Amino acid sequence: MWTYETSVVWTEEKKGETHAGGKPPIEVATPPEFGGPPNIWTPEDLLTSSAASCIMTSTLFFAEKAGIEMRSYMSNASGVMEKTPNGLAITRITVEVAITLVDASQEAAIRKAVDRAERTCPISKSLRCPVEVKLHINGNQETS
């Protein structure tokens, strides 16, 4: 069992700050579409990034286990919030992952690693909605 402790302090209007031990604080706010200010992380953004960063850390875990070397990994995620019979909720998160490999022959192996990440990520397991991963392997013309 592991426990993750964070705090939130209201600062002014629709804004606050969240802390986690010695980690850099993050300013948080109500989303603009619900009366909050622009350009501040919202609870919905944090949830989307939580899922997307868990897909990354899980992929790193399975890639390392399989001896796969990545040149780059990036993802774009979108979390959709909708009215449901149960109230407002995030109903799906899609994570589009783009990976460049050092060795293009490891494509099948990295696909397997990302698939395992998608199936076992603890954040996805904690959500009611599906977290769908779409994987794109970039061609690698570079020689190094």
Added chain:
Amino acid sequence: MWTYETSVVWTEEKKGETHAGGKPPIEVATPPEFGGPPNIWTPEDLLTSSAASCIMTSTLFFAEKAGIEMRSYMSNASGVMEKTPNGLAITRITVEVAITLVDASQEAAIRKAVDRAERTCPISKSLRCPVEVKLHINGNQETS
């Protein structure tokens, strides 16, 4: 329907950075207990803060609607991750909220507002596990 878009870029080892439009980037990493470095936000921290900050923004919403003025609001949250039959998952989040009111006679009203926040917070509705709020109203000896 609202969409929240973020991205994650792997930087090195077990670390990456998450972005959301023009918002300040957040460094993210695998938790230390799973081989990551210390003092960096993890997916589990972000999930816990997502729930806790949603309780704050929802409370601000219902407090404003009810004409309640708060002097301060802060919360400590803990997210518990455990092995479940379905794999590792967050199994409960507890948010301890401490509020100081400007007008102590609004205690019943703020309790109602926090209760509504607990029941309707969209992040809680998106999670499989319960998000429990424990509310403490601070005494207010100050005169202002």
